[in-house]
Amino acid sequence: MRPRDTSVVGAARARLRLTQRRMRENNARFGAWFNRVMPKGLFARSLIIIVTPVVILQSVLAFVFMERHYNTVTRRLSAAVSQDITAVTQLAVAFPTEEDQDKIKRIAQLTLGLTVDFLPGERLPPPGPKPFFSTLDSAFTSELAKRLHRPFWTDTVGNSNLIEVRVQLDDMVLRVFARRSQAYLSNSHIFLLWMVGTALVLMAVAILFLRNQIKPIEALADAAIAFGKGRDVPGFRPRGAREVRGAALAFLEMKRRIERQIEQRTTMLAGVSHDMRTILTRFKLELALLGDSADTEALRKDVDDLQSMLEAYLAFAREDVAETPALADMARLIEDARFNAEREGARVSASYSGDPLVMVRVDAFRRCLANLVGNAGRHAARIEITGTRDERWLTITVDDDGPGIAPDLREDVFRPFFRLDEARNQDAGGSGLGLTIARDAARAHGGDVILGESPLGGLRATIRIPV
Numbered sequence: 038m039r040p041r042d043t044s045v046v047g048a049a050r051a052r053l054r055l056t057q058r059r060m061r062e063n064n065a066r067f068g069a070w071f072n073r074v075m076p077k078g079l080f081a082r083s084l085i086i087i088v089t090p091v092v093i094l095q096s097v098l099a100f101v102f103m104e105r106h107y108n109t110v111t112r113r114l115s116a117a118v119s120q121d122i123t124a125v126t127q128l129a130v131a132f133p134t135e136e137d138q139d140k141i142k143r144i145a146q147l148t149l150g151l152t153v154d155f156l157p158g159e160r161l162p163p164p165g166p167k168p169f170f171s172t173l174d175s176a177f178t179s180e181l182a183k184r185l186h187r188p189f190w191t192d193t194v195g196n197s198n199l200i201e202v203r204v205q206l207d208d209m210v211l212r213v214f215a216r217r218s219q220a221y222l223s224n225s226h227i228f229l230l231w232m233v234g235t236a237l238v239l240m241a242v243a244i245l246f247l248r249n250q251i252k253p254i255e256a257l258a259d260a261a262i263a264f265g266k267g268r269d270v271p272g273f274r275p276r277g278a279r280e281v282r283g284a285a286l287a288f289l290e291m292k293r294r295i296e297r298q299i300e301q302r303t304t305m306l307a308g309v310s311h312d313m314r315t316i317l318t319r320f321k322l323e324l325a326l327l328g329d330s331a332d333t334e335a336l337r338k339d340v341d342d343l344q345s346m347l348e349a350y351l352a353f354a355r356e357d358v359a360e361t362p363a364l365a366d367m368a369r370l371i372e373d374a375r376f377n378a379e380r381e382g383a384r385v386s387a388s389y390s391g392d393p394l395v396m397v398r399v400d401a402f403r404r405c406l407a408n409l410v411g412n413a414g415r416h417a418a419r420i421e422i423t424g425t426r427d428e429r430w431l432t433i434t435v436d437d438d439g440p441g442i443a444p445d446l447r448e449d450v451f452r453p454f455f456r457l458d459e460a461r462n463q464d465a466g467g468s469g470l471g472l473t474i475a476r477d478a479a480r481a482h483g484g485d486v487i488l489g490e491s492p493l494g495g496l497r498a499t500i501r502i503p504v
Contacts, residue, residue, distance in 0.1 A: 080251045087243045095236050102228060108176070111221055115177040118200075118220040121149045122213050123184040126204050129155070129211050145213075152214040159210045161190045161203055177220050193217075253277030257285050264292055266483040266503065268362050268396070310347070317344050361398070367431065368393040370403055371424050374410045383414040391426030395504050397482055405478035406433065408471040409486070409498045413437035417495050431484075432501050439495040447488040451476050475500075 076082060128141050138155050145151040177200065178191055188205040200220060204211040253276040260270040270292075275285035320340050327333050368389040375387040413420050417439030424433045442450060449455055453473045475498075476486040484502030491497035 079254065080247060083247050083251070084244065087247070088240055091236055091239055095232050099229065099232060112176045112180065115180045115220045118215050119177065119181040119184050121145075121151060122181065122202055122204070122215070125149070125151060125153055125213060126185060126187065126206075126211060129206060150216065150219060154212040156210040156212055157208065161188055161205050161210060164190065250277060250281075253281045253285065257281065257288060260285075261288060262483065262503075266362070266481075313347055314344075317347070362396050363399055364394045365397050365399045365402065366393045367395050367424055367426065367433075370399075370406060371422050371433065373403070374406050375422055377407065378410050378414045378420055381411075381414050383420050384418060385410075385414075385420045385422065387422040387424075389424035391424075393426070395426065395431050397502070398478075401478040401481060405475040405486070405500065406435075408475040409435045409500070412471050413439065413496065413498070416440060417493075419493060421493065426504060429503060430501055431504050432499065434500075435498045436491040436493045437495040438491070438493040441491070441494070441496045442488060450488070451486075 076085070125141060125145050128144075129138065132138070132141065142153045145153040177193060181189060181191065181202070185204065190203040192201040198217055200215045200217055202213045202215070204213070256273060256276070260273040263270050273285075273289075275282040275289070277285075317340060321337070324333050324337055324340065371387045371389055375385045378385045410420060410422065413435055414437075417437030419438045421436040422433065423436075424431070426432070451472050453470055472486070479486045479500050479502055482502040484500065487499045487501065489497045489499065
């Protein structure tokens, strides 16, 4: 292949690649626009899937009827009337006497259904305004012009029931009145009304049935959301189509398994807690019998630490799943957290805005907030607690002026028993489960705990749960 041929082929390939890239970009833009304008709900999308074919079918039928049947019948009727008018005109020219004109009027009235008048000495009026869109006017005028080789004037927009035609003869004007129904398919609106009526009935039936099919899906979604927030769903039962019932039954079975597992674990933890508390109580009694000394004081401190760690472990494992959600005053909970933190020596400010009543597991949420505030109080001197509630979310932020946590470690600190070596002081105590318990409590309500930078220079912990 010659170099010139190679360059031509390369240029053609480049243009083809450019065209393909532009087509892909246009398709992507169209897809993005289509996704924006299309409804997001299942009910609306299903309704569009059903209604769109009905509308297209009705439109095609209307077009075919109007373009084929309607226009064809109208032209044939117009041709028949124009032939009658042409015949009357030829009779008037062939028999111009008054006696013959009376016979022509009578024949036209009785046989053709036309009203004929002879206007001696008159001329055709000037052309009147033509309608912008009229099948009757265009069809009738064209058919009359094919057959009547004389000057004529028509009026199809005057009296709605009649068509007026005037034909210029030698010394007079022949005026003919014909019924509009003779030249025009006047009952076409009945067909259109039937089409629109049936379309409305079909859409009403589709909306009714779709609504009944979508309700079980919405109920299943609401039940799953409520269960995810730790709330009971007593009124939920499988309904709807077979597939929806299957999904609902699978959800109920999953819910029963989770509740059974939680109940077994809670029972086991209650037994473990009772046994270990019994041993710790024995330790305390034996230490009390030993009397006061430096060694027994250290042992008492170790026993107290062991008991507090045991309570933290049990709280982490239990997650307060058996607690029933109830309306809680968030402003009061935040104020209690502020008061407790000030008792530990921190400078704390608190504020809340929005409706204070929120459905939560009160003890679990109080522990979540207390752990975050206590974590800030161990490592900072100043704390700010801010709560807001809107239509969808409850958001509580805990800001401190402490050393903070590096961004790459903010997810690690939520792992159980994880400790920071540099950013936090390990001698400050704690079981390493405070943040873990806080996040688990928030997630049990369908929300989360997120760590970030604080305007005070330290760490910001944000509790965000749906309401």
